[in-house]
Amino acid sequence: MISYLEPTIDVNRNILEMEYAVRGPIPLRAAELQQQDKSIIFCNIGNPQALGQPPMTYYRQVLSLVEDPSKIQRERQLKDLFEETPFSDLKGEDFIDDDILAVSENIIGMMKTGMGAYTESKGVRFIREAIAELIDNRDDYERSGSVRADPEKIFLTGGASEGVKFVLDLLIAEKNDGIMIPIPQYPLYSASIKKAGGVQVNYYPDEDNGWAFSRAILDDALIKAREQGVNVKGIVVINPGNPTGAVLSEQSIDEVIQFAKENQLVIIADEVYQENIYTGQFTSFAKTLGDQKVPLCSLHSISKGFYGECGHRGGYLEVRNPPKVQGSDLDFVDLLLKQASVSLCSNTAGQVLTYLMVNPPAQGSQSYARFIQEKRQTLSDLRDKATMIREAFTQMDGVECFGETGAMYLFPRLNKLPEGTTDFDYCMALLEETGLCTVNGSGFGQKEGTNHLRIAFLPPKSLLEEVLPRWIEFHNRYIAG
Amino acid sequence: MISYLEPTIDVNRNILEMEYAVRGPIPLRAAELQQQDKSIIFCNIGNPQALGQPPMTYYRQVLSLVEDPSKIQRERQLKDLFEETPFSDLKGEDFIDDDILAVSENIIGMMKTGMGAYTESKGVRFIREAIAELIDNRDDYERSGSVRADPEKIFLTGGASEGVKFVLDLLIAEKNDGIMIPIPQYPLYSASIKKAGGVQVNYYPDEDNGWAFSRAILDDALIKAREQGVNVKGIVVINPGNPTGAVLSEQSIDEVIQFAKENQLVIIADEVYQENIYTGQFTSFAKTLGDQKVPLCSLHSISKGFYGECGHRGGYLEVRNPPKVQGSDLDFVDLLLKQASVSLCSNTAGQVLTYLMVNPPAQGSQSYARFIQEKRQTLSDLRDKATMIREAFTQMDGVECFGETGAMYLFPRLNKLPEGTTDFDYCMALLEETGLCTVNGSGFGQKEGTNHLRIAFLPPKSLLEEVLPRWIEFHNRYIAG
Numbered sequence: 001m002i003s004y005l006e007p008t009i010d011v012n013r014n015i016l017e018m019e020y021a022v023r024g025p026i027p028l029r030a031a032e033l034q035q036q037d038k039s040i041i042f043c044n045i046g047n048p049q050a051l052g053q054p055p056m057t058y059y060r061q062v063l064s065l066v067e068d069p070s071k072i073q074r075e076r077q078l079k080d081l082f083e084e085t086p087f088s089d090l091k092g093e094d095f096i097d098d099d100i101l102a103v104s105e106n107i108i109g110m111m112k113t114g115m116g117a118y119t120e121s122k123g124v125r126f127i128r129e130a131i132a133e134l135i136d137n138r139d140d141y142e143r144s145g146s147v148r149a150d151p152e153k154i155f156l157t158g159g160a161s162e163g164v165k166f167v168l169d170l171l172i173a174e175k176n177d178g179i180m181i182p183i184p185q186y187p188l189y190s191a192s193i194k195k196a197g198g199v200q201v202n203y204y205p206d207e208d209n210g211w212a213f214s215r216a217i218l219d220d221a222l223i224k225a226r227e228q229g230v231n232v233k234g235i236v237v238i239n240p241g242n243p244t245g246a247v248l249s250e251q252s253i254d255e256v257i258q259f260a261k262e263n264q265l266v267i268i269a270d271e272v273y274q275e276n277i278y279t280g281q282f283t284s285f286a287k288t289l290g291d292q293k294v295p296l297c298s299l300h301s302i303s304k305g306f307y308g309e310c311g312h313r314g315g316y317l318e319v320r321n322p323p324k325v326q327g328s329d330l331d332f333v334d335l336l337l338k339q340a341s342v343s344l345c346s347n348t349a350g351q352v353l354t355y356l357m358v359n360p361p362a363q364g365s366q367s368y369a370r371f372i373q374e375k376r377q378t379l380s381d382l383r384d385k386a387t388m389i390r391e392a393f394t395q396m397d398g399v400e401c402f403g404e405t406g407a408m409y410l411f412p413r414l415n416k417l418p419e420g421t422t423d424f425d426y427c428m429a430l431l432e433e434t435g436l437c438t439v440n441g442s443g444f445g446q447k448e449g450t451n452h453l454r455i456a457f458l459p460p461k462s463l464l465e466e467v468l469p470r471w472i473e474f475h476n477r478y479i480a481g
Numbered sequence: 482m483i484s485y486l487e488p489t490i491d492v493n494r495n496i497l498e499m500e501y502a503v504r505g506p507i508p509l510r511a512a513e514l515q516q517q518d519k520s521i522i523f524c525n526i527g528n529p530q531a532l533g534q535p536p537m538t539y540y541r542q543v544l545s546l547v548e549d550p551s552k553i554q555r556e557r558q559l560k561d562l563f564e565e566t567p568f569s570d571l572k573g574e575d576f577i578d579d580d581i582l583a584v585s586e587n588i589i590g591m592m593k594t595g596m597g598a599y600t601e602s603k604g605v606r607f608i609r610e611a612i613a614e615l616i617d618n619r620d621d622y623e624r625s626g627s628v629r630a631d632p633e634k635i636f637l638t639g640g641a642s643e644g645v646k647f648v649l650d651l652l653i654a655e656k657n658d659g660i661m662i663p664i665p666q667y668p669l670y671s672a673s674i675k676k677a678g679g680v681q682v683n684y685y686p687d688e689d690n691g692w693a694f695s696r697a698i699l700d701d702a703l704i705k706a707r708e709q710g711v712n713v714k715g716i717v718v719i720n721p722g723n724p725t726g727a728v729l730s731e732q733s734i735d736e737v738i739q740f741a742k743e744n745q746l747v748i749i750a751d752e753v754y755q756e757n758i759y760t761g762q763f764t765s766f767a768k769t770l771g772d773q774k775v776p777l778c779s780l781h782s783i784s785k786g787f788y789g790e791c792g793h794r795g796g797y798l799e800v801r802n803p804p805k806v807q808g809s810d811l812d813f814v815d816l817l818l819k820q821a822s823v824s825l826c827s828n829t830a831g832q833v834l835t836y837l838m839v840n841p842p843a844q845g846s847q848s849y850a851r852f853i854q855e856k857r858q859t860l861s862d863l864r865d866k867a868t869m870i871r872e873a874f875t876q877m878d879g880v881e882c883f884g885e886t887g888a889m890y891l892f893p894r895l896n897k898l899p900e901g902t903t904d905f906d907y908c909m910a911l912l913e914e915t916g917l918c919t920v921n922g923s924g925f926g927q928k929e930g931t932n933h934l935r936i937a938f939l940p941p942k943s944l945l946e947e948v949l950p951r952w953i954e955f956h957n958r959y960i961a962g
Contacts, residue, residue, distance in 0.1 A: 007745060007774070007802070007804040008805045008806065009652075009805070009806060009807065010655075011651050013654060015650065015651055015820060016808075016809060016816060018820075018823070020819065020823050048598075049595055049597035055597045061549055063548045064545045065545070067544045074575055077571060078571075081568050081569070081570075087559075088562070090555070090558060090562075094555055113531040113792075116530035116536045116790045116791060117530040117792050118528045118784075119792060161823070162824070170493050171490075173491050173492055173493045191823045195650070195820075233490070264488055293488070295490075303599075309597045310597060310599045310825070311597050311598050311599055311600060311829035312597065313826075313828035324489045325489065325491075326489050327497075328497060332492070335496050335497060338499060342499070342501050342669060343640075343643070344642060344791070346794070347792065347830060347831055349548075349830040
């Protein structure tokens with residue numbers, strides 16, 4: 001018997017109604033099964049190191065040293081001693097490369113106040129400068145006519161998610177303010193728009209055409225939204241795609257830019273998978289934009305690529321052509337800064353890893369060969385695993401998977417589900433029978449009447465070799481009804 | 482000549498109107514002066530390591546090892562070798578204590594997926610368990626009749642700020658929803674309430690009575706707000722106070738609890754300075770609450786105390802008696818979790834440091850003596866510096882400073898400013914003349930007609946010895962007009 005009045009409370013309904021499938025019912029059921037000692041393969045989330053992808057040695061050795069800089073000098077002393085008289089049981093490679101010691105010392109020097117102090121709200125200046133330089137080099141700005149990146153318009157953020165939230169919270173001013181997002185989409189976007197109290201305006205890349213965009217697709221979504229009184233203010237593009245893995249052509253990117261220009265939209269370009277390209281080629285929005293005056297917010301992260309440092313929560317937001325704010329002397333970047341100030345700063349370990357992401361070891365340095373070998377290994381493993389899963393799809397009746405292979409995901413269409421069942425039922429049954437935890441297509445949004453699932457191609461090959469035949473068997477039995 | 486139409490945009494007015502004095506005009510001017518090679522003493526923010534407070538060796542050695550666990554085994558090998566034949570130039574203390582190696586190994590084992598993987602959205606389970614245990618021990622739950630902390634109601638967050646934002650974003654459902662905050666307050670609260678679109682309801686602790694609360698003070702604020710149609714839903718208490726440094730008596734805490742109980746408010750207890758007590762005694766809200774069914778959200782952080790690990794962005798939010806949500810099967814904790822899920826998780830370095838904060842080295846372990854010595858040194862330095870500054874106030878005409886000494890701040894009242902000048906003018910002049918960067922009282926809010934400033938007592942003693950006489954001289958000259 002309860003002897004007190006149970007308090008109830010009315011809360012922000014936007015949060016109550018917000019959905020986030022990547023950590024929704026299927027993963028929750030998977031966690032339950034795991035607690036019952038069932039063997040579960042978590043392919044619901046792009047969390048590479050949780051599935052055995054090793055961290056880059058270079059990154060971690062530097063991070064370890066900047067957290068305890070007294071070990072830099074000691075390592076040098078130990079190496080000198082070892083060179084004179086090798087220690088038994090230890091080999092040369094057990095010591096840290098000279099260039100790593102130098103880089104670590106350099107970072108500590110440039111941090112000025114160390115890892116334990118709040119940094120500038122935007123992040124440490126030398127890291128923002130290094131990011132700007134990376135962007136310029138990546139986009140070959142001299143040749144391509146693109147504009148140089150400006151360190152003052154770069155924000156270091158706690159993963160890309162924080163940057164997305166800063167931008168959407170700022171853009172959404174009224175209840176009828178809308179943001180265009182691709183369907184399917186990564187649910188961070190739908191959730192953040194919902195939380196900010198705006199309108200999600202769906203547009204539908206052409207699945208059968210490799211998820212390409214066309215002007216008609218974008219116009220169609222915009223016109224429908226405007227008919228409903230929605231004031232569309234921004235457009236989100238995820239390239240390479242999440243959940244589709246599709247890689248956008250330069251033509252598709254240009255379509256978006258012209259569309260945004262004519263309709264005065266802010267482009268939010270989620271480019272966190274820019275190093276995860278297995279077929280096709282990555283082109284950045286910044287490069288395609290060149291000197292056109294369209295507001296662009298690009299996002300990148302240390303969580304993906306070959307680095308996979310999800311847990312460290314690092315990333316950046318780069319802004320170009322920030323619009324002036326109506327009724328104010330401030331511009332878009334000033335107000336992003338105001339938001340960042342209230343959070344004080346992003347975490348220093350994430351900032352340092354972001355620096356290392358844009359500053360790999362120099363060619364010819366002692367640690368270069370190992371770095372490249374590890375990078376290649378991780379990326380070729382990912383490619384192989386994507387290929388294995390795509391190959392399995394060909395043996396599943398009515399399964400089609402479109403687009404180039406990018407990001408860490410495949411998003412096959414399930415054309416032959418039994419009458420009255422959905423992709424949610426399918427994914428739940430797949431989990432129960434094989435231990436494979438995926439996310440159903442409706443968690444990301446999909447064209448009405450279609451069914452999909454998203455699988456992150458991250459588990460070790462040996463696990464895939466074991467589970468894929470069981471999935472094929474499950475699939476063909478399941479769709480037979 | 483500009484050849485294109487300058488785009489303008491309407492943005493979220495709540496963000497446009499949001500203020501954040503701690504990084505406002507005075508610190509911005511200080512940064513400018515510093516760039517002109519003026520020597521500036523940054524006392525505007527509680528950022529201890531930026532002002533030379535050393536990090537705790539124990540924390541950093543562990544963090545360094547968990548980022549690069551291969552060094553644990555190597556350190557053991559090196560120590561064995563060193564024990565057989567000491568290396569020239571190196572001493573025993575240059576090697577890492579056995580208990581630190583063991584703790585690091587243990588953490589890596591308990592993390593399961595390492596530092597590079599996303600953790601559970603709430604944070605790693607073993608860390609939440611350790612936090613619960615710390616809270617129980619701190620509050621002596623068996624004797625005091627308080628209820629045990631529940632790891633499922635604990636969230637690891639990116640500093641305390643993130644936890645505050647989760648709570649306020651959830652509580653504020655309508656434009657007339659109000660949150661009571663003490664005046665003066667830490668501007669995170671006013672800014673977050675503003676951003677969430679709610680109403681800031683001021684209450685005024687009694688400065689001349691050591692910033693104590695009374696029922697009348699709280700009732701008065703509530704009645705006034707209700708008269709204006711505000712639906713008051715929560716009350717923020719900062720203990721020890723920021724910016725006042727005042728330490729609340731158990732009686733003041735109990736006043737708040739009874740007040741919240743009768744008026745069905747959620748208590749948000751910011752207890753990040755619980756280890757920064759130089760006079761008086763800290764009592765937690767959880768302990769005073771006992772088994773009373775009042776919703777309580779308590780916050781703690783690795784940024785303050787004697788640890789000062791601001792840059793690593795770690796902390797936790799502990800919830801008690803989460804209310805059920807109207808029109809839903811969910812409760813307050815479920816919806817906090819939903820928000821945390823969208824951010825994926827807080828950073829792992831911050832999580833590990835939070836674990837170390839609640840798990841200091843065991844008494845009698847090899848590293849214990851150094852840990853205690855460093856802790857005492859930092860806390861006694863802070864105490865000495867607060868005393869030095871308080872002593873200086875006695876030599877400044879018309880300066881009074883009330884309350885116990887806690888947190889990292891003093892918040893003196895300036896009773897004799899020249900006619901027509903404000904504390905903003907005073908702080909700006911103080912900065913220009915002495916290089917001392919403080920924040921004016923109006924940045925935190927203050928009773929109308931009063932003037933204050935906040936100074937973080939963090940600079941090295943030698944700097945204070947140098948600047949305090951200049952401040953006294955400046956002050957007595959300034960108020961003479």
